[in-house]
Amino acid sequence: MASSRIQTDRARLYRTLRSAHLERAHALPPAAILFRIKRYDFHEELTEGLVVLQARPVHAAWLLLRSRVTTLEISEPLMLSSAWGSALSISALRLRALLGGRRATIVSYALENASPFERKLGLKARLRRASTGIAARFVWRQTDRVAFGTDAARVTYRKALPAPTRGTDLAVIPALPAPCVCAAGSGLDPDRVVFLGAFVDRKGLPDILAAWPRVSALVPHARLTIMGKGALEDRARQAAAEDPTIELIIDPPRSEIHRQLRRASVLALPSQPTATWREQVGLPIVEGLAHDCSIVTTAETGLATWLADHGHDVVAPGCSPQQLADAVVHALQAPHSSADDLPTVDGRLAADAWLFSGA
Incomplete structure (x- = not known):
């Protein structure tokens, strides 16, 4: 206007x-x-x-x-x-x-x-x-x-x-969130993990990349989709080029974000605090819940208590790659539906x- x-x-x-x-x-x-x-x-x-x-x-x-x-x-x-x-x-x-x-x-x-x-x-x-x-x-x-x-x-x-x-x-x-209206569809991949967010340290992209080889070793069919953009784009490209289990989608449109979340089983957002920032909620967490994903995140989000109380995986910020990998594997092997926990x-x-x- x-x-x-x-x-x-x-x-x-x-x-x-x-x-x-x-x-x-x-x-x-x-x-x-x-x-x-x-x-x-x-x-x-x-x-x-x-x-x-x-x-x-x-x-x-x-x-x-x-x-x-x-x-x-x-x-x-x-x-x-x-x-x-x-x-x-x-x-x-x-x-x-x-x-x-x-x-x-x-x-x-x-x-x-x-x-x-x-x-x-x-x-x-x-x-x-x-x-x-x-x-x-x-x-x-x-x-x-x-x-x-x-x-x-x-x-x-x-x-x-x-x-x-x-x-x-x-x-x-x-x-x-309320369940997303696009969630009533097929195509769920029970071995699919999504990272969605800015490609920066504080959103935990380096952490999920460090943990991923350990996830793959325990769940050979697991696949990781990385969506977003940011300063660590070259690192994301290198990881996808070196590991065929990693799919990279740069700056996707909203329709593609919904499609990828709809087929994913787990959303991982291992947010890390900085001297001037702490994850308030994490929009990717909210969107993952809306698409019935199991959530793996850190205790930084303001929803940490709710997530832990409702069967999702919450780890400490700065945890080891193995601890984060164990949480992702647990979420893949014991998926938790959010449909009954969310408001209308x-x-x-x-x-x-x-x-x-x-x-």
């Missing part, structure tokens, strides 16, 4: 925009989407029929000041990279109210399960964090409704930020309905 004004009464403010946001937007009531950066998994064709505006923080605030938006979804307050942008947009809407406009409701969906204020940083980074921390606390105080996607996120926020000083509504709505309504859609209730 090329326009100087927002015509909808709902808006969503993202620092980065990805295909999952766009897919979900098609299933939700109309809302303008303001964003700054396209994610690596952004597919332009999914913007068709949506109001999508790329804008820097000051421009986004200006658009909101002149809009009729009555409910704004912002990035979660503990996402410090978005804090000042969210603060600017909230301030614009509060100024609009002072000038006689309607007060807007500010809502947020929160997944952070590691406080950014506890990370060990250098002096320069600590000064920068102190600045963004001021913005984050302002955003938190101004937010009217927060839905936590995991209980781990709720606990993190309780420890990291002061108790709300006003009537903020809080709820935990688990970030669990996607958790993110349920959270959205609650966040925007009364809007």
Whole structure:
């Protein structure tokens, strides 16, 4: 949409925009989407029929000041990279109210399960964090409704930020998917493992590649499909060239991702923490569950407790290749169906309905 004004009464403010946001937007009531950066998994064709505006923080605030938006979804307050942008947009809407406009409701969906204020940083980074921390606390105080996607996120926020000083509504709505509508098909390969995600260290691609020869030794018919793109693409290409049991699919379209997940038995995402990052949920985990895959992951995800309680395999971050291989083999040999464990309504859609209730 090329326009100087927002015509909808709902808006969503993202620092980065990805295909999952766009897919979900098609299933939700109309809302303008303001964003700054396209994610690596952004597919332009999914913007068709949506109001999508790329804008820097000051421009986004200006658009909101002149809009009729009555409910704004912002990035979660503990996402410090978005804090000042969210603060600017909230301030614009509060100024609009002072000038006689309607007060807007500010809502947020929160997944952070590691406080950014506890990370060990250098002096320069600590000064920068102190600045963004001021913005984050302002955003938190101004937010009217927060839905936590995991209980781990709720606990993190309780420890990291002061108790709300006003009537903020809080709820935990688990970030669990409903079964995907494409799942009613044939072609399941019981020996197929999928890695889906960015080709980077923190998503665990090197870990699954290190574990794979051990999986193959124990389950000779096992096959690994690697899907995504990223900095370690050359390493993925080399592994696929050297091992005929590995299939590599670079930057697949959404239809191919669904097809591959539909035929897979196991999804592996062995996320590893860094000094500044911890897996909040892991979209590949959610998509794997939606396609009835058994999950192999680490305790980093905010869904770790739920996954372990429901028969999936959760290992410690930094575990040995053999320990990860044993978990993958267990998942292959004792597959666990998620169909009966999942909600009938996607958790993110349920959270959205609650966040925007009364809007």
